Amino acid sequence: MPNPTKLTMLAIVLLACHGCLVIPVPVPIPISSEANPSLDSPHPEQGSETLQEKFKKTCHADALTESEGRKITEDSDSLESTADKLAATGKHNEAIRKYNEAGAAMLNEALADGRMEDMEFSAIWHNWRGEGAEGFREENRPLLQKSAESSFKIGTNYAKLGKLELAVDCFNQTLKIGILPPNDAIAHLNRGDAYERLGNKEKAKADFQQAVNLFKKYKLTSYQKDSENRLRSGSN
Structure with missing residues (x-):
């Protein structure tokens, strides 16, 4: 089973091979809670942002840490339903938290039943066949669709809170994945x-x-x- 610590902080699985198309697969993945000097050390260029500062301007700004994500035991559908109810009553901060918990639960479920590993092999296979992203998206539509819907809902709640840059990034991810x-x-x-x-x-x-x-x-x-x-x- 793949270890979630090997997945990127920005919650994007990038499968690449020499001379073939790179297919980005955004998934709401909890980020590592371990200290990482590369996230906190400023870039030598004056005025540049650290990776951590850039991360805080993305849709994943309030994502759970890896240790928090692993503690989630409730199923993703129940957590998402709770988040929907919170959003409907105007509790947008609480809703965002629950959507991120649902995302962590979804990752845990996908790791446990092998869907994440299957997705990685699928990306490599479609790259090798030169079929591009469309075939990959269709083959993995259920998981990708849940990811797109999660970004969409989080973005909507960020917009309600006036956190517009975060909302834009969420909608960017939603459209890049290809929401239905x-x-x-x-x-x-x-x-x-x-x-x-x-x-x-x-x-x-x-x-x-x-x-x-x-x-x-x-x-x-x-x-x-x-x-x-x-x-x-x-x-x-």
Whole structure:
């Protein structure tokens, strides 16, 4: 069984081989709690950020440490359901904590039943066959979809708290993994709102337009109109 300490702090499994496509697989993985000088030692260039400082600006800013994650015994679905209820009642900080606990539980479950190891072999296989990321995504859709939904929900709660940079990173991860319709359109709409609040009108406009296109494709008229209104208001 793979040891979670071998997985990266940024919760991205990168499977690479010589001359082939690298497939990024973002998964909500608890980070190591062990002291790591490389995380705290500043880069020699003046004004540069440490890895730890950069990490705190990502969707995983409030992720559990590895030791905390290993202590999670409740199943991921129950934890996610609790997180959903907390989010619905406006308890966004508590909801984020529970979503991260659910992510740790999901990792523990995937390590225990061998899905993580299967995913690693799947990435290598699809790379070797030159099939790119799409075949890999479809083969591992259930686990990847749960990861995408987790990032989506955490991002939504960060946005509610006004932590917009963290929200944007969560929606970036959601879209990179490939969340299923219509949540992909909603992720663009939500990321556009975060960009607009951050003052980045160009990126907001691009996301609102993509949301319009996707909602039109999915024949979700009311959402399409809402996105069109956001697009018009952002253009003024």
